Amino acid sequence: MAFVSVVLMTFAWIAIIYFICNFCRLVSVKMINTLPGPKALPLVGSVFYFLQRNPDEILGSLLKLVRDYSSPFQVWMGNKLFIGIYEPDQIKTILQNSNCLDKGVLYKFIEPVLGKASLLTAPDTVIGIKLDSRLDKMSQFCKLIISCKKSLSCRFKNILLYPNFIYNLTGFGREQQKKLNFIYSFVNEMIQQRQYALNKSNTAETKNKITHRAICDMLLEKSHEENFTQESIIHDNVLTMLVGASDTIAITMNFVTFMLANFPEIQEKAYKELLEIYGVETPRSAPVKYEDLQYMDYLDRVIKETLRLFPVVPVVARQLTEDLRMGEIILPKGADIVVALGKVLRNKKYWPNPLEFDPDRFLPERLGNSYSYYMPFSNGPRNCIGMKYAMISMKVILATLIRTFVFKVDKSIGINKIKLKFEVLLSPIEPLKVKIERRNFPS
Numbered sequence: 001m002a003f004v005s006v007v008l009m010t011f012a013w014i015a016i017i018y019f020i021c022n023f024c025r026l027v028s029v030k031m032i033n034t035l036p037g038p039k040a041l042p043l044v045g046s047v048f049y050f051l052q053r054n055p056d057e058i059l060g061s062l063l064k065l066v067r068d069y070s071s072p073f074q075v076w077m078g079n080k081l082f083i084g085i086y087e088p089d090q091i092k093t094i095l096q097n098s099n100c101l102d103k104g105v106l107y108k109f110i111e112p113v114l115g116k117a118s119l120l121t122a123p124d125t126v127i128g129i130k131l132d133s134r135l136d137k138m139s140q141f142c143k144l145i146i147s148c149k150k151s152l153s154c155r156f157k158n159i160l161l162y163p164n165f166i167y168n169l170t171g172f173g174r175e176q177q178k179k180l181n182f183i184y185s186f187v188n189e190m191i192q193q194r195q196y197a198l199n200k201s202n203t204a205e206t207k208n209k210i211t212h213r214a215i216c217d218m219l220l221e222k223s224h225e226e227n228f229t230q231e232s233i234i235h236d237n238v239l240t241m242l243v244g245a246s247d248t249i250a251i252t253m254n255f256v257t258f259m260l261a262n263f264p265e266i267q268e269k270a271y272k273e274l275l276e277i278y279g280v281e282t283p284r285s286a287p288v289k290y291e292d293l294q295y296m297d298y299l300d301r302v303i304k305e306t307l308r309l310f311p312v313v314p315v316v317a318r319q320l321t322e323d324l325r326m327g328e329i330i331l332p333k334g335a336d337i338v339v340a341l342g343k344v345l346r347n348k349k350y351w352p353n354p355l356e357f358d359p360d361r362f363l364p365e366r367l368g369n370s371y372s373y374y375m376p377f378s379n380g381p382r383n384c385i386g387m388k389y390a391m392i393s394m395k396v397i398l399a400t401l402i403r404t405f406v407f408k409v410d411k412s413i414g415i416n417k418i419k420l421k422f423e424v425l426l427s428p429i430e431p432l433k434v435k436i437e438r439r440n441f442p443s
Contacts, residue, residue: 032083032332037074038065045076050156058153059422062315066343072326078162080105081335082317086343088350088373093326094318094337104317104336141186144179145247149423151176187239248312249393251427255310256303256398258432261407263357266302273298274403283400293395299402301359303394307376309357309415312425314342341375342426355415408435 038046050061065073066086075082082104085091094100151172155161167173260267277295278286316339324331331337346354350373351361360366377390419429 032074032081032329032335034329035072035074035083036069037076038069040076043078045078045080047077049075058156059420059426062340062422066340072329072331075338081332082338083331083335084338084340086340088344090326091339091341091344091375093324094339095316097324099322099324100318100320100337102319102321104319104338137186141183142247144183148176148179148183149425153423183239247425249390249397251312251425252303252307252310252390252394253397254428254432256306256394257401257407257434258409259302259306259309259357260402261409261434262412264408266357266359267402267407270299270302270398271402274399278403283403288396288399290392292399293392296395296399298359299395299398300391301362303391303398304362304374304376305357305359308345308351308374309355310420310426311342311345311376313377314345314422314426315340344373344375347373357415404439406437406439408437409433410435 038049040046041048049065050058065075065084069084071087071090072083072085075084085094154172155167161167161170161172168177260270273296277292318337318339320331320333320335320337323333344350348354350370361370418432420426421429
């Protein structure tokens with residue numbers, strides 16, 4: 001009798017939960033029933049659309065949705081509603097709206113790996129310590145981040161792995177937790193080392209000699225003034241910044257150097273611009289200074305054109321905290337809005353010959369209104385706050401590399417031939433390999 005009661009109670013709770021979930025879904029369906037989208041089945045939604053054998057195909061599925069359906073369109077993953085958009089005016093409505101500041105539900109999977117912050121920068125600027133003596137650990141850190149990204153890709157396409165309590169029981173989940181334990185330990189070790197160094201040099205005389213402060217320094221100092229903890233704020237920011245240093249800028253550099261090798265005439269033009277600034281002096285005798293960057297107009301355009309074609313984050317998501325009117329449609333509270341930034345950046349409506357690598361399209365006289373559609377770092381209040389630093393870092397790195405080396409490929413490849421995958425960040429499926437030759441400087 002007791003067993004029967006337990007079974008009946010279990011079924012009753014399942015029925016209640018099912019009713020609540022479907023009631024919410026019915027309300028959302030009624031509000032967006034005019035939107036196009038793939039067929040959705042009860043309970044599972046359109047999850048079958050993403051069931052590929054290879055995570056590399058996820059990007060292809062997203063692109064197919066964008067090709068097949070007008071913006072906005074709806075996709076159901078279980079009882080969770082996702083609304084895809086790719087028209088610039090709609091994108092700005094979402095990204096600049098105060099009711100769309102919350103990150104989408106899928107970011108909950110990413111936060112343990114990438115942290116909750118939104119910065120792109122470099123380790124010694126972030127933490128204020130040199131990592132030369134910790135290259136082995138830094139190398140392991142980078143490998144584990146890459147491995148965790150692959151696990152995230154597998155989780156994205158499998159709705160059964162969305163609940164944390166289920167994912168944590170799988171081999172993927174247990175293995176990721178081991179990797180995260182090392183990553184968190186490494187980050188905390190860096191923070192503690194910097195805190196020790198700051199405490200040791202916390203004198204007026206020493207402070208007067210400091211010419212610049214790392215971001216971690218400011219966070220640590222602020223933590224003594226405000227009510228936040230190392231775990232909640234500093235850890236997340238440092239983790240995000242380290243991942244940005246080891247991955248985000250590195251991926252973009254890979255794309256830029258490959259484009260320079262693929263288009264030698266553009267590489268030569270960038271080199272001649274640097275010759276006008278530095279003459280034939282080597283980077284060792286005349287290193288790049290901040291004030292030099294303002295004269296690197298062509299290099300700036302090369303980077304921007306690369307980011308237009310290969311935005312490292314081609315898709316962002318925001319969750320609606322209130323109903324939002326978009327034209328004649330009301331988007332329901334709780335829906336995740338998936339913004340296809342990459343679609344805009346390759347749209348021939350806004351960029352003539354979009355698959356042509358043409359840095360001069362960013363000349364002021366040619367750019368015109370197209371700049372309104374240039375959003376490689378997102379847009380609005382949650383725009384990447386490390387955008388300016390990322391551009392400065394890339395200019396310094398590239399100016400040094402171009403002055404030192406020549407990049408070559410055996411055979412030029414069309415932009416449309418470069419196959420891409422989306423594992424949290426956009427990256428090539430096949431490695432983009434270049435040959436490197438040292439430039440000859442007059443003795």
